[in-house]
Amino acid sequence: xxxxxxxxxxVSKRYGSLTVLxxxxxxxxxxxxxxxxxxxxxxxxTVLRVLMTLxxxxxxVIWVSxxxxxxxxxxxxxVPANKxxxxxxxxxxxxxxxxxxxxxxMTALDNCIEAPIQSLGLSKAEAVERAEELLxxxxxxxxxxxxxxxxxxxxxxxxxxxxxxxMRPEIILFDEPTSALDPEMVGEVLSVxxxxxxxxxxTILLVTHQMGFAREISDRVCFFDGGKIVEQGLPNxxxxxxxxxxxxxxxxxxxxxx
Amino acid sequence: xxxxxxxxxxxxxxxLGLAVATFSELRIFLPALLxxxxxxxxxxxxxxxxxxxxxxxAGIGRLNSIRPIRWISTxxxxxxxxxxxxVILFWFFFVLPSFGVVLSPTQAAVLGLGLNFGAxxxxxxxxxxxxxxxxxxxxxxxxxxxxxxxxxxxxxxxxIPIAIPGLSNLTIEMIKAxxxxxAVTLVDITFxxxxxxxxxxRTLDIFIVAMVIYYCFSQLIRFGGAIxxxxxxxxxxxxx
Ligand SMILES: Nc1ncnc2c1ncn2[C@@H]1O[C@H](COP(=O)(O)OP(=O)(O)O)[C@@H](O)[C@H]1O
Ligand SMILES: [Mg+2]
Numbered sequence: 091x092x093x094x095x096x097x098x099x100x101v102s103k104r105y106g107s108l109t110v111l112x113x114x115x116x117x118x119x120x121x122x123x124x125x126x127x128x129x130x131x132x133x134x135x136t137v138l139r140v141l142m143t144l145x146x147x148x149x150x151v152i153w154v155s156x157x158x159x160x161x162x163x164x165x166x167x168x169v170p171a172n173k174x175x176x177x178x179x180x181x182x183x184x185x186x187x188x189x190x191x192x193x194x195x196m197t198a199l200d201n202c203i204e205a206p207i208q209s210l211g212l213s214k215a216e217a218v219e220r221a222e223e224l225l226x227x228x229x230x231x232x233x234x235x236x237x238x239x240x241x242x243x244x245x246x247x248x249x250x251x252x253x254x255x256x257m258r259p260e261i262i263l264f265d266e267p268t269s270a271l272d273p274e275m276v277g278e279v280l281s282v283x284x285x286x287x288x289x290x291x292x293t294i295l296l297v298t299h300q301m302g303f304a305r306e307i308s309d310r311v312c313f314f315d316g317g318k319i320v321e322q323g324l325p326n327x328x329x330x331x332x333x334x335x336x337x338x339x340x341x342x343x344x345x346x347x348x
Numbered sequence: 349x350x351x352x353x354x355x356x357x358x359x360x361x362x363x364l365g366l367a368v369a370t371f372s373e374l375r376i377f378l379p380a381l382l383x384x385x386x387x388x389x390x391x392x393x394x395x396x397x398x399x400x401x402x403x404x405x406a407g408i409g410r411l412n413s414i415r416p417i418r419w420i421s422t423x424x425x426x427x428x429x430x431x432x433x434x435v436i437l438f439w440f441f442f443v444l445p446s447f448g449v450v451l452s453p454t455q456a457a458v459l460g461l462g463l464n465f466g467a468x469x470x471x472x473x474x475x476x477x478x479x480x481x482x483x484x485x486x487x488x489x490x491x492x493x494x495x496x497x498x499x500x501x502x503x504x505x506x507x508i509p510i511a512i513p514g515l516s517n518l519t520i521e522m523i524k525a526x527x528x529x530x531a532v533t534l535v536d537i538t539f540x541x542x543x544x545x546x547x548x549x550r551t552l553d554i555f556i557v558a559m560v561i562y563y564c565f566s567q568l569i570r571f572g573g574a575i576x577x578x579x580x581x582x583x584x585x586x587x588x
Contacts, residue, residue: 144486173495181492191487194584195505205491208501237583257491 093156095120095261095293096141101150103136103317110136112317113150120155120260121290125304125325126297128314129340134297137314138263141295142185143176154179154261181209184259188266190246192238198225198249199234202256210257217256224252228282244275251282262286264296276300283307301344305329313337351574358567365560377544377554384540385561391454391536392523392565395461399522402466403515407473408499421470428467434528436460441532457529465522472514476507509580516573520566537561 094117103111110133118124126134139145141152143159151168152159161168162175171179193201202221206212212220225231228248238246247267254262264283268276280303287294287307298304304311305325312322313334321334332338402424409421428436440456451459480503488498530539541558545551 142486142490144489177492177494180489183490185490187483187487187490189483191481191483193484193487193502204501205488205493208497209492209494239583253491 092120094118094153095122095155096295097153098137099151099153101140101147101152103133103140103145103147110317111140111147114318116312116319118293118295120293123287123290123294123296123307123309125308125311126295126314127299127301127304127311127340128320132314133317134314135265136317138185138265138295138297141261142183142263143180154182181257182260183263184254184257184261185263186247186250186254186265186267188269190238190243190250190270192246192250192253194238197235197237198230198241198252201238201249202253205253206256221252221256224255225249227255227285228252229278242275243271244278247271247275247279248282251279251286255286259292261293261295264294264298266297266299268298268300299344301329301341313340315340351571354567355571358564361560361563365556374553374557377548377550378557380540380544381537381554381557381561384535384537387529387534387540388523388526388536388538388561388565391457391461391526391529391534394454394458395465395522395526396519398458398462399465399469399519400515402463403469403473403511404504406466406470407477408504410470410474411477413495424463425467425470428464429471433460433464433525434531436464437528437531453529453532453534456532457526457534460532461522461525461529465518465525468518468521469515472518473507473511476511476514477503479510480506506584509577509584512573512577512580516569519569519573523565523569524562 096116096118098114098116100113100115101111102109102113114133114137116137126137128134136145140147141154141159147160151161157179158168158171159176159179160171162171192198193204196204199218199221202224203212203214203217206217206220207214222231222234225234228251230245230248230252233241233245233249238249241249247270251267267283268279271279280300283294283296284303284307286292296304296308308325310322311325311328312319313328313332313336314320315336321328321332321337328337329341332341406421406424409417410425412418412421437456437460440451440460441453444451444456484502484506485498488502493502526536527538529536530542535543537558541554545554548554
């Protein structure tokens with residue numbers, strides 16, 4: 091029996107009286123590409139944020155490669171994880187944000203070498219070599235000395251992807267990576283993600299409203315509503331023959347809008 | 349633009365002051381005023397070093413995740429903002445000796461000014477740090493940077509240009525507040541002017557020169573702050 095790469099075990103996340111994740115059970119296998127779709131406010135971003143440890147959870151355990159993320163083993167059983175434990179586990183995870191969140195006071199290259207040097211302890215030469223490779227991979231080798239303000243949205247997001255990959259994560263989270271982009275720049279970012287997904291060397295969790303893209307690259311699609319997975323399955327089944335009425339409504343709305 | 353206008357205004361004011369002073373035999377009192385100006389400059393520079401340091405230490409401390417650090421910072425800020433600078437100066441110079449701590453006039457003045465303005469500066473720095481978009485901290489966490497590195501290398505560099513206008517205003521306020529250091533027996537411009545006036549009775553010329561000197565200092569700081577801010581935000585402007 092192989093451990094799933096990511097496992098949510100009855101995870102609950104509340105903001106005050108608002109329950110955003112409701113005893114969520116959710117698994118992702120190693121190398122799997124899973125897309126999360128669902129209406130706004132259904133908790134898609136929250137799933138990624140608690141996995142990235144940007145938010146804590148009230149209940150349940152999140153497992154990464156068989157190790158608990160928000161808890162740790164001690165002689166008294168499971169206790170809340172401390173910072174060192176969280177840092178160790180989350181080093182396997184990278185995240186790409188809707189608004190890029192590049193460091194505006196650093197060039198594209200510096201954005202990509204900052205964490206490898208400061209967090210992984212790479213030498214500058216090693217980090218630069220790695221960053222240059224990745225910038226070339228996302229097609230931005232010649233933009234290495236540009237600041238984020240000098241790049242288009244699509245270019246910024248590609249730098250952000252290179253920056254995340256520079257940490258050699260095993261899991262990459264994408265939160266609506268193209269939602270903040272002008273339409274003509276969506277394609278260049280999607281093609282980078284498509285290439286990563288095709289490799290299957292990363293476990294990928296993607297939140298998107300690009301249904302065509304989700305259908306094309308995903309191994310599995312999950313439909314979220316009200317902090318729960320309401321329906322999930324192979325992309326062709328889920329999009330071609332949706333069972334749940336809320337999913338049917340959601341899909342017809344999304345497709346209408348296009 | 350504004351910077352250039354205020355620089356021109358400063359120049360004109362300086363020339364005017366110089367003209368008035370020249371006409372009124374400035375030779376008799378100017379040396380004493382310049383000695384006073386030197387004291388004002390010395391106190392200002394030393395106090396500014398302490399003021400900036402305390403602004404950042406307490407401003408960052410107030411947002412620290414460790415509670416006692418937050419408390420100490422808050423207590424410092426509240427105590428020094430809530431009390432009068434003059435009373436603080438008296439404390440350092442006249443009260444501390446009875447606890448066995450004897451400070452020189454310069455030490456007392458620098459400590460009083462630096463700590464007092466540092467408390468205001470800490471609030472400016474805190475505001476600037478909170479103004480840095482929270483996505484920056486989140487991106488640092490996602491890249492697994494330790495908290496202190498994300499503060500030091502990601503957040504603070506972006507907070508500094510935001511804090512510069514506030515800090516340069518406070519610096520100007522602080523230079524003007526150095527006029528209080530005569531309370532601890534220092535002869536700064538203000539006190540030198542008072543003394544010279546008592547000797548020579550040239551109230552108008554003496555105090556015009558004193559005003560012009562203060563004004564020039566202020567403009568210098570404003571100008572310097574604006575240049576620094578412009579330099580630091582060069583790459584930050586978002587075209588869209
Ligand atoms: N920091 C927060 N404080 C309070 N409520 C929040 C916070 N973040 C998200 N929420 C709420 O949680 C719900 C789920 O949010 P989110 O996961 O961002 O949804 P989605 O990404 O699916 O649109 C929404 O109702 C949102 O308003
Ligand atoms: Mg969202």
